[in-house]
Amino acid sequence: MSFDIMPCSEEDADYIEKQADRVFNTFASPEEVAEEEEFVYKVTDEKGRLLGGCILTVDEQKTASIFDLWVEEAYRCKGIASALIQEAEKKARELGCYLAMVGTFDFQAKPFYENHGYMVNDIMSGVPKGHEHYFMTKRLDKTVIERAPANTIKYEIIPGGEEDAKFLSNRLRRHDEAFAPREHEYVYIGKKVTDENGRIIAGLVGGVDGWNGTDIDALWVDDPYRRQGIGTRLLREFEREAKENGASVVFIEAYDRNVGFFKKNGYETVTGMLEDYPKGHTMYCMQRSLCSTH
Secondary structure (H helix, E strand, O other), X not given: OOOOOEEOOHHHHHHHHHHHHHHHHHHOOOOXXXXXXXXXXXXXXXXXXXXXEEEEEEOOOOEEEEEEEEEOHHHOOOOHHHHHHHHHHHHHHHOOOOEEEEEEEOOOOHHHHHHOOOEEEEEEEOOXXXXXXXXXXXXXXXXXXXXXXOOOOOOOOEEOOHHHHHHHHHHHHHHHHHHOOOOOOXXXXXXXXXXXXXXXXXXXXXXXXXXXXXXXXXXXXXXXXXXXXXXXXXXXXXXXHHHHOOOOEEEEEEEOOOHHHHHHOOOOEEEEEEEOOOOOOEEEEEEEEOOOOO
16 A cells, blocks of 8 residues: 655644544443543642642543652652652542552652652663663552651642642753753654545654653554554654654553564563553553664
């Protein structure tokens, strides 16, 4: 089959991501129909100044993700971060989540999360250059040994809003920049393939971050057009553009249903894995070096 790969708009990217989610849900059906939810938690002083906070998201698979956990430097090691993460996990359990995920760097809070029962499932080396990123998880439906401090009840955790979320993200970014300055802004990479009528039949959405790390948010090919090389062509096009924008390796998350596709395309290195995610399945963290590609 002859086809052309073209850049895609934001609207096209939304469509491609929705189609990829639909396929994902066919082999890992959500327990209930629900949209992803986001919650912001914060601690303030008597003047309302934000001392710390975090962002919690809950997806259709009953998985919780904790982002942008930050505490003002003068108030660290006082139990605020522990109070925040415990509040986020409490909400996640109330919503039926069985798994919590976090990502952290070697210059952030790996020991803190380990003290709260999180374990490392994957390590990405060299992003940022000279550092490591850790993908960590914790089962919320099982008893986990924690070494968290007990002095957390004196902090009142209150709901935050969109402006608080932006504040937390900016403060954490400022902290990270002190250890590893970003080389550039995020580079979006969106590609699509259409049929003779202009209908999108395949696409890829991802990009390269300021530390030259990569992400593929969606890779989708419509059923009638599979096994014709379209997925491979999209992947090669992404790798080419990622390399042009500074990436030396592509990191992907594959599942037991599609891990064979990525292995055939050179993603032999498995850096980590997560069993029972989604429930009854396994996720594989894989990578492919771009140093020898053209």
